[in-house]
Amino acid sequence: MPDPRFKILTSASTSGPGDAGRTGSWRVERPIIDYSKCTPAKTGRHTCHLCWLYCPDSTVSKDLEPQIDLEYCKGCSICAEECPTGAISMVSEEEFTGGDKDE
Amino acid sequence: MNNSFIESGNVAAALAVKLASAEVIAAYPITPQTPVTEKLSEMITLGEMDAEYIAVESEHSALGVCIGAASAGARSFTATSSNGLLYMSEQLHWAAGARLPMVMCVVNRGVGAPWSVWNDHQDAISQRDAGWIQVFAKDHQEIVDMTIKAFRLAELVHIPVMVNYDGYYLSHTYMPFELPKAEDVKAFLPDYEYKHTLNPERPESLNTVTLPDARVDINGVKRPGYMEVRKNLHDEMRLAMVVWEEIDADYHKSFGRGGNPICDPYCCDDAEFILVAMGSLANQFHDVVDQLREEGYKVGVLALQMYRPFPTSHIAKILQPAKSVLVFEKGLSYGNQGALYADLKSALYPYPARPTLHNFITGLGGREIRTENLYQSVKDTCLNEETLKPEHIDTPQWIGLQL
Amino acid sequence: MSSIAKTNVINLTEEEFVHPGNRACTGCGLSILYRIGMKALGRDCIFVVPPSCLTVLQGLYPISATQMPVLNCTFASTAAVATGVRAAMKRRGKKTQVVAWAGDGGTADIGIQALSGALERNEDIIYICYDNEAYMNTGVQRSGTTPRRGLTTTTPYSGKKENSKNVPEIVAAHNPAYIATCSASYPLDFHDKLLKAKEISGLKYIHIQTPCPPGWGIEEHKTVAIGRMAVESGLFDLYEIENGKKQLTGQSSKQLKKKSLRPVGDYINLQTRYNAYDEEHVIALQAMIDRKWEKYRKEFSQE
Numbered sequence: 001m002p003d004p005r006f007k008i009l010t011s012a013s014t015s016g017p018g019d020a021g022r023t024g025s026w027r028v029e030r031p032i033i034d035y036s037k038c039t040p041a042k043t044g045r046h047t048c049h050l051c052w053l054y055c056p057d058s059t060v061s062k063d064l065e066p067q068i069d070l071e072y073c074k075g076c077s078i079c080a081e082e083c084p085t086g087a088i089s090m091v092s093e094e095e096f097t098g099g100d101k102d103e
Numbered sequence: 104m105n106n107s108f109i110e111s112g113n114v115a116a117a118l119a120v121k122l123a124s125a126e127v128i129a130a131y132p133i134t135p136q137t138p139v140t141e142k143l144s145e146m147i148t149l150g151e152m153d154a155e156y157i158a159v160e161s162e163h164s165a166l167g168v169c170i171g172a173a174s175a176g177a178r179s180f181t182a183t184s185s186n187g188l189l190y191m192s193e194q195l196h197w198a199a200g201a202r203l204p205m206v207m208c209v210v211n212r213g214v215g216a217p218w219s220v221w222n223d224h225q226d227a228i229s230q231r232d233a234g235w236i237q238v239f240a241k242d243h244q245e246i247v248d249m250t251i252k253a254f255r256l257a258e259l260v261h262i263p264v265m266v267n268y269d270g271y272y273l274s275h276t277y278m279p280f281e282l283p284k285a286e287d288v289k290a291f292l293p294d295y296e297y298k299h300t301l302n303p304e305r306p307e308s309l310n311t312v313t314l315p316d317a318r319v320d321i322n323g324v325k326r327p328g329y330m331e332v333r334k335n336l337h338d339e340m341r342l343a344m345v346v347w348e349e350i351d352a353d354y355h356k357s358f359g360r361g362g363n364p365i366c367d368p369y370c371c372d373d374a375e376f377i378l379v380a381m382g383s384l385a386n387q388f389h390d391v392v393d394q395l396r397e398e399g400y401k402v403g404v405l406a407l408q409m410y411r412p413f414p415t416s417h418i419a420k421i422l423q424p425a426k427s428v429l430v431f432e433k434g435l436s437y438g439n440q441g442a443l444y445a446d447l448k449s450a451l452y453p454y455p456a457r458p459t460l461h462n463f464i465t466g467l468g469g470r471e472i473r474t475e476n477l478y479q480s481v482k483d484t485c486l487n488e489e490t491l492k493p494e495h496i497d498t499p500q501w502i503g504l505q506l
Numbered sequence: 507m508s509s510i511a512k513t514n515v516i517n518l519t520e521e522e523f524v525h526p527g528n529r530a531c532t533g534c535g536l537s538i539l540y541r542i543g544m545k546a547l548g549r550d551c552i553f554v555v556p557p558s559c560l561t562v563l564q565g566l567y568p569i570s571a572t573q574m575p576v577l578n579c580t581f582a583s584t585a586a587v588a589t590g591v592r593a594a595m596k597r598r599g600k601k602t603q604v605v606a607w608a609g610d611g612g613t614a615d616i617g618i619q620a621l622s623g624a625l626e627r628n629e630d631i632i633y634i635c636y637d638n639e640a641y642m643n644t645g646v647q648r649s650g651t652t653p654r655r656g657l658t659t660t661t662p663y664s665g666k667k668e669n670s671k672n673v674p675e676i677v678a679a680h681n682p683a684y685i686a687t688c689s690a691s692y693p694l695d696f697h698d699k700l701l702k703a704k705e706i707s708g709l710k711y712i713h714i715q716t717p718c719p720p721g722w723g724i725e726e727h728k729t730v731a732i733g734r735m736a737v738e739s740g741l742f743d744l745y746e747i748e749n750g751k752k753q754l755t756g757q758s759s760k761q762l763k764k765k766s767l768r769p770v771g772d773y774i775n776l777q778t779r780y781n782a783y784d785e786e787h788v789i790a791l792q793a794m795i796d797r798k799w800e801k802y803r804k805e806f807s808q809e
Contacts, residue, residue, distance in 0.1 A: 309577050313566070
């Protein structure tokens with residue numbers, strides 16, 4: 001039991017998102033999903049979900065219509081590369097300036 | 104059951120660790136500490152002690168095991184000497200900065216190069232800036248008592264404690280000592296608890312990269328930067344002196360021994376010349392003091408038990424009234440002076456009327472320290488006006504050179 | 507015959523154990539394997555992490571990206587610190603998994619002494635080496651696992667002169683309870699090997715090839731693809747060793763039936779770290795792979 005007179009400052013971190021801030025600001029391009037090509041969206045059944053599997057930052061949801069968390073998506077484009085039906089395309093962030101994009 | 108023993112200092116240490124119910128022992132052989140690990144291994148194997156015994160592959164890993172175990176909620180212990188202590192140097196700094204409660208016995212031995220297996224204090228002295236509390240035992244009884252008290256100190260203040268005792272002079276010689284009863288030590292030492300015990304139910308990430316500046320956490324609360332963490336270690340090391348005295352008072356009540364936990368004076372009250380030393384050398388000086396007193400010299404010896412944190416005001420209070428202070432040490436800060444000497448000088452600096460200070464280096468690499476040599480060098484200093492000249496003060500004098 | 511319960515994308519748990527918005531590079535291979543690996547390990551874990559990319563991914567004080575307790579340690583001591591944590595768990599009667607996550611440097615170079623000691627003592631921990639084949643966290647310097655002729659900042663122009671260490675073989679010489687090789691591009695294979703490792707007592711060593719876009723000189727979106735090429739070409743193999751018996755798993759096992767594998771040139775030519783490779787070097791590497799797989803076809807043909 002530590003003595004209560006001692007503060008014992010040490011480096012002990014608690015967990016939460018955004019240690020690097022809004023990593024969505026790292027993006028140069030953002031993934032856009034064409035649900036007409038996306039297999040789970042098209043079939044209404046949970047299948048494929050490779051974009052969800054391979055996302056390094058867990059910013060793709062496992063919904064039938066997968067959603068991208070733009071707050072943290074770094075724009076690596078692995079989802080677009082791995083999508084077997086080519087449902088994901090990468091679009092320049094400039095197209096969205098003035099919308100969601102932070103500086 | 105008889106609690107009086109005549110055993111070696113190493114065995115005394117091992118028995119104290121058993122009484123303290125250390126749970127995780129990391130063991131690696133190095134002369135002259137090895138018998139500690141052997142005795143602990145024997146007791147655990149025979150079922151006399153209930154602990155995990157991990158025969159690690161290096162001293163760096165020995166302290167690594169202790170760091171892991173202490174962080175995860177177990178009372179840990181290891182011992183080492185000399186180059187083993189140096190090898191784990193980065194881990195020393197780590198354990199201190201992580202505010203881990205642990206105890207390590209260091210059986211003091213000279214450091215290479217060249218190789219020496221014999222006693223001096225350079226190993227501990229070279230690590231004085233690591234942030235560990237350092238105490239020095241003078242005899243086997245103190246090895247036992249300090250080791251037990253060290254566990255309590257470490258766990259109360261969350262700073263690791265190094266219990267030093269002289270290689271061979273204490274580790275391998277046989278002296279009588281008392282062991283407190285196991286159940287009494289259990290009452291004296293509450294269960295181990297670390298403030299940030301690794302626990303999946305309360306997950307934390309310990310000792311991550313900490314920025315220069317203070318930064319806001321996940322709840323928006325500003326947390327310390329690196330400098331605040333380190334300042335806190337320093338401040339609480341200073342405060343630990345008070346706790347050490349409180350523990351000693353409680354130990355005195357429970358076991359009948361103690362009273363001078365920070366420094367132990369002998370004939371210092373009216374002394375004009377005070378000798379200062381750490382470890383068994385301080386006890387050796389008693390004969391010198393007795394002899395010189397018979398000859399009419401007002402000499403005393405002050406044994407320093409707590410070296411880090413450095414007990415500035417305790418020391419200054421005792422030394423300041425003296426005419427001369429003679430600091431004898433078994434190590435030095437190369438290129439300058441004895442480390443203890445420099446610390447003492449700094450402690451006395453604020454006093455306008457302060458004693459002259461003299462630095463003596465002795466016993467390096469186990470060079471025999473003959474009582475008659477000590478006696479002669481003290482007497483020479485007391486009598487000789489030469490030694491008070493500025494060009495002689497502040498230059499370490501070497502006792503016992505042979506060539 | 508191994509009986510790993512097969513996890514697929516559909517039945518893989520949706521629960522996440524690492525937070526987004528962390529400092530890992532865009533397209534980081536470690537991020538993928540770490541995220542999926544944790545789904546196998548679950549919350550009752552304590553991680554031990556030396557200086558490495560994972561330290562940065564963890565986060566800077568006071569924010570941590572990992573939802574499990576993490577003990578950061580000095581570079582050389584990962585396996586020793588994990589040993590200590592495990593000893594404490596034993597004392598407290600806890601079944602909490604102790605998992606060490608170290609990079610190739612922290613395993614094969616500076617960390618090898620502690621790892622060897624822990625192996626010899628057969629400590630009951632899971633030791634994961636994520637091998638991105640260089641000291642990536644400090645800016646791409648050569649390590650013991652950097653491949654021959656690989657370009658790094660300390661092996662510029664003509665690349666590394668020496669061969670890489672075969673760490674799983676070094677580990678195998680210690681006869682641990684379980685060894686497995688994995689790839690960040692086959693995260694489900696990694697996931698299931700972890701599930702298996704959790705049930706085994708003793709030291710479980712997992713070596714996982716981890717593509718690194720900045721370090722390997724590939725585009726960020728190629729991370730998974732490049733790792734697949736390493737396995738499909740037979741350069742990097744997915745296998746397990748249990749009770750001294752080695753067997754290929756997953757994609758590597760499937761490839762045993764094939765007469766020829768994907769040309770290793772596909773893999774080499776996509777990475778600028780292999781710019782010191784001439785045609786002759788690719789041919790030599792291909793020949794080495796071909797010889798290895800000839801042996802595999804004979805060795806594993808009875809399975």
